[in-house]
């Protein structure tokens with residue numbers, strides 16, 4: 001197994017999330033926010049059932065995503081001096097990410113973005129919300145710069161404080177050097193109560209990166225969706241609330257509103273990128289300058 005790429009493709013991680021958080025049977029997916037308290041009879045041992053590739057992916061993620069690692073990656077990437085490109089161009093660039101997907105059944109990266117955005121659009125949501133859907137995974141371009149999968153995707157979690165046992169495969173944190181650092185292992189760790197998530201350094205990945213690329217151009221609600229869409233321990237499990245402030249708690253509903261569009265749209269029909277392009281080019285131009293720093 002390749003250490004940098006234990007997953008055959010990034011979708012394996014997302015398919016696992018769907019196993020863990022199955023689509024609610026009742027009501028429309030979009031209006032259904034979250035139900036952290038799953039009834040007992042629905043409980044499945046998703047960890048035992050996880051593919052070996054997914055398990056290995058989480059093992060590496062939990063072992064290597066230290067506070068220091070997350071800090072170093074922020075320094076490395078958030079100067080945004082790698083490329084200059086427009087948003088549609090970035091989506092096409094991301095679309096070059098070819099992993100071991102099945103072209104007949106799996107969606108390309110661009111198709112996933114369009115499908116998420118189109119589902120949001122068909123529910124009559126505001127234009128900025130549709131645009132958030134379109135850009136939310138552009139941070140996965142980190143994979144094209146040879147970043148290992150576990151440093152691009154995966155459920156994110158705060159570094160520098162105790163790990164919640166609601167994080168998937170919590171036992172793998174035993175191999176993380178931070179688990180030996182007593183300063184990092186109190187409930188608040190290096191943070192102050194109610195400091196706000198903006199002060200908290202989450203494990204590094206595509207969410208934090210796209211947030212920084214887009215932060216001057218989108219409404220706050222959209223930015224929360226981008227920055228925290230993989231922070232399942234918070235938005236699905238209700239953990240880490242002592243670190244959040246009133247503003248985070250108000251914005252949480254938007255992150256939760258976004259999540260079903262990301263997770264449960266994959267069964268829908270494949271979008272026609274060529275036909276949709278003019279609509280998205282207009283929408284992008286409404287919010288973004290022609291070129292952004294990446």
Ligand SMILES: [Fe+2]
Pocket residue numbers: 136137206229230
């Ligand atoms: Fe994502």
Ligand SMILES: [Fe+2]
Pocket residue numbers: 112136137262
């Ligand atoms: Fe996504």
